Amino acid sequence: MQSLNGLLFGICLLSGLGFTAESNVISQPHSKASLVSELDRVAPGSSFYIGLNLKLENHWHVYWKNPGDSGMAPHIDWVLPDGVEADGVVWPRPEKIPVAPLLNYGYHDEVLLPVKISVSESYVAKSLNIQGLASWLVCKEVCIPGNAELELTLEVGERSSSQRKADLEAALALAPQKLKLMRGTISEQGDSLAIELYAAKPIFAGAQKVEVFVADANLIEYAAPSSARWKNNYLNLSHPKAATFYKLPTAVSGVFVVDDVTAWEFVVSH
Amino acid sequence: MNKLSTLFAMALLVIATQVSAKISINKAAPDFSATTASGKTVKLSDYRGKQVILEWTNADCPFVKKHYSSDNMQALQKKYTEQGVVWLSVISSAKGKQGHVTAAQANKLTDSRSAMPSEVLLDATGSIGTAYSAKTTPHMYIIDEKGMLRYMGAIDSVRSTNPADIAKSVNYVDKAMTELASGKQVSEPITQAYGCSVKY
Numbered sequence: 001m002q003s004l005n006g007l008l009f010g011i012c013l014l015s016g017l018g019f020t021a022e023s024n025v026i027s028q029p030h031s032k033a034s035l036v037s038e039l040d041r042v043a044p045g046s047s048f049y050i051g052l053n054l055k056l057e058n059h060w061h062v063y064w065k066n067p068g069d070s071g072m073a074p075h076i077d078w079v080l081p082d083g084v085e086a087d088g089v090v091w092p093r094p095e096k097i098p099v100a101p102l103l104n105y106g107y108h109d110e111v112l113l114p115v116k117i118s119v120s121e122s123y124v125a126k127s128l129n130i131q132g133l134a135s136w137l138v139c140k141e142v143c144i145p146g147n148a149e150l151e152l153t154l155e156v157g158e159r160s161s162s163q164r165k166a167d168l169e170a171a172l173a174l175a176p177q178k179l180k181l182m183r184g185t186i187s188e189q190g191d192s193l194a195i196e197l198y199a200a201k202p203i204f205a206g207a208q209k210v211e212v213f214v215a216d217a218n219l220i221e222y223a224a225p226s227s228a229r230w231k232n233n234y235l236n237l238s239h240p241k242a243a244t245f246y247k248l249p250t251a252v253s254g255v256f257v258v259d260d261v262t263a264w265e266f267v268v269s270h
Numbered sequence: 271m272n273k274l275s276t277l278f279a280m281a282l283l284v285i286a287t288q289v290s291a292k293i294s295i296n297k298a299a300p301d302f303s304a305t306t307a308s309g310k311t312v313k314l315s316d317y318r319g320k321q322v323i324l325e326w327t328n329a330d331c332p333f334v335k336k337h338y339s340s341d342n343m344q345a346l347q348k349k350y351t352e353q354g355v356v357w358l359s360v361i362s363s364a365k366g367k368q369g370h371v372t373a374a375q376a377n378k379l380t381d382s383r384s385a386m387p388s389e390v391l392l393d394a395t396g397s398i399g400t401a402y403s404a405k406t407t408p409h410m411y412i413i414d415e416k417g418m419l420r421y422m423g424a425i426d427s428v429r430s431t432n433p434a435d436i437a438k439s440v441n442y443v444d445k446a447m448t449e450l451a452s453g454k455q456v457s458e459p460i461t462q463a464y465g466c467s468v469k470y
Contacts, residue, residue: 100470244423244460
């Protein structure tokens, strides 16, 4: 009995001090959440990525930063030690999820949402504890909120990658690249909004398909089809205005996905 | 050939007219006729001379639950119906979809939640919802005494299902009603509604 107690104490001690690149996993109806870290060991004065991993049941989805007609983007509140800061989520490119007659922007099956964590040079502790309070909405046709208190502790010292590094790299590769423009405008053309732009590179050359995801709310009718023509570095895309359109902001941002492969983050002005 | 292209042009014109017949702020709100949970037939135009608030709802939606479990929605209903405003809760869930209710179920929900709408409109065909481009539950609209649409959008500024967020939100309906009461234009007449999709 005595030795069993000792053993249990030892296990508790180990897990208490345990450094791990993956947090606890919280199961919620139709979804599971955890945090994963790119690094096992972090170095002061550098940054790295941690991701919120949401695993969904088949046919269920979560949302992009602009969820479209309904829904809600996942949200994380961080609890971090002094000298450690979290950026916003680096959103992987979304997919269109029709919920006839409406349309949402989001992710099916599984998504990893990377967040950059910066550790100041003056960080002296031997370990780095990261807590993320995640909340999200998972939907099929009906929607159910999920919540999770997630926590992991990393060692501090010489920078060293974890086994989950490849997962974070893959998630970051799904994020759109910043699109450099020579010129880009958005304008009202009757019942449509028209985007016309000249990219710095011929990113539309030979493209079969160009899809737009607008990040700003209340501008386009998400479920309506776009009409677009493009050549080399030129794109002219028209999309019906939202029924709730009111006015065009001075700058509009979003993502173009070319041939379901390459994603570009754009900003065009009015 | 000429006739054909004229016909084609006319057809295009018809399509264009239909597309542009969409709901617009500071324009006349679409009239409708609806059956209420209390068994009446009401028209929007019956309420000319009064302000009307439309609330799209679905009792099983987590965003609707946020505002009912906290009494936030009931408090707004009470505040404005006591001032003579007409509050219409609209249920556009199709038969067999989440939130669809019979008249009896709708009345039971009103009782059990101590809700205080003037009427609950049963819109299982979705015709009122479509006319207003209602997309989410909740989705809120304010129509003035002359039948003009003055606000459409979210109930408040914090998109979440957590009732604890209500205290730190700006209630857009309250804000718009206050602005209208002091003879001002609504400063944010359109916001992006948040919630579950309307189950058409």
